[in-house]
Amino acid sequence: MGIDNFSSEKSIISLGSWLDSPAGNYVRVWEEARLEELTVDIFGFNATQIGLPQVQTLRGSRMPHTWLTDTQLPVKGHDNAAKPLVVIQEFEELPFETASIDLVILPHVLEFAAEPHQVLREVERVLIPEGQVIICGFNPFSLWGARQVLGRMIDAHFLPEEGEFIALPRMKDWLKLLNMEVGNGIFGCYAPPFESEKWLNRSAFMEGAGANGWPVFGAVYIVQAIKRVKAMRLIGPAWKKKPAASPVSVPVANKIKP
Template sequence: MDNISSEKSIISLGAWLQSPAGSYVRNWEQACLEKLTADIFGFHATQIGLPEIETLRGSRMPHTWLTDVQLPAADYDNAARPLVAIQEFEELPYASASIDLVVLPHVLEFVAEPHQVLREVERVLIPEGQVIICGFNPWSLWGARQMLGRVSDDYFLPQDGDFIGLPRIKDWLKLLNMETASGCFGCYAPPCETEKWLNRFAFMENAGERWWPVLGAVYVVQAIKRVKGMRLIGPAWKTRTAKARQGVPATNKIHKQGGNG
């Protein structure tokens, strides 16, 4: 799949999200992401692709962007945040170690080189920066329906998506020294095409979370970039106070610092 076909596939997913089943997925993911991003602090965050899902709605960071391939301006008239236009998802226009949070809503499933996208995400994240990935679960009722669609040429989800299981995503993250922090599944209703039937199966949300949690139609996983040999250092005043208690006058330490300056 080349870059042009990948972009068209993601666009088709954006159109699918306007359907009843797509709205069901979009609403669940936005609610889940709103809770996750509200507790992630920093200065810079970006969502990569799929502006139809507002993944950073709950973020408190002062600088947030949508990073996406350049499309007609009309497609971004209602975008919630500024657009950073790119040629392809495999090359991000950010300096290394410059972003606190990256959100990937279903991008890995529709690009030619998902590993390269993840490598780019790892590159631009600061140490202890975080990535959140949304994906369709191939081991679900929706995944089974999609497999049947490949046989009968009657697809429920966009046909060009290569849906990646959560264990595989975790393996990729581990290879990049990214530690999985949390994850959840959702959307347990069968693959119904009408809002009426999706509402009838609404009771399956609570039942699914309790009895078959890994069979949700979609998942969200959060990971943290770890840097080997790095350790967090506490505020300097704590060290200074500890030394003062051991008999080293704090005033002497201050004078020495002033002399070296």
């Protein structure tokens, strides 16, 4: 494993630890609630979450086969019987057959991957036609994004410093290049980047205000996309058009004379 891969893997592990903080729990609760709403009506047989096992992304899924795909051994409390773990070396190479997965969820993986484009290409490869991918990301155009930039300047990081926030329009462009049909995306977590649970709770009123007044400035977003496969057109010999069938004459019954 190269230095870049090791660095990104280490940083996403730090993000997992950050989720235990008041700010991290605030994000996790919002994401799990929204993902439960989104996945409950997605039907199929096979679904996998890639990375960040601290977030229960498939809690609402009714698919019979669900997996957690990660580069680490299970975190404490993981139910391997309910959601088997598939251990991989890196996110850029998925151990699944082509067109075999109905749903893939990426919780903040692309922001810490050494090659996010390759991760998306792998996701597109393993998805069945009409399969879906759901991506969670931090919004750089938010107070949290500004706090991340400031943290790098003064060496006082709020989130793991290696994480690269990816704007929703940019994420949509990446997905469209893979022939994905992309939804609008939803934003959430409008409270300022407080580290105190007390101040996060005091900012709870900003959820409704932010969703109605400045929806695109939420700290995190979730975007959903569907893999579309263009219909194939078979090329073959031109078939002669059959002549129109002659109308079938139906004998009229003789009138019964009185």
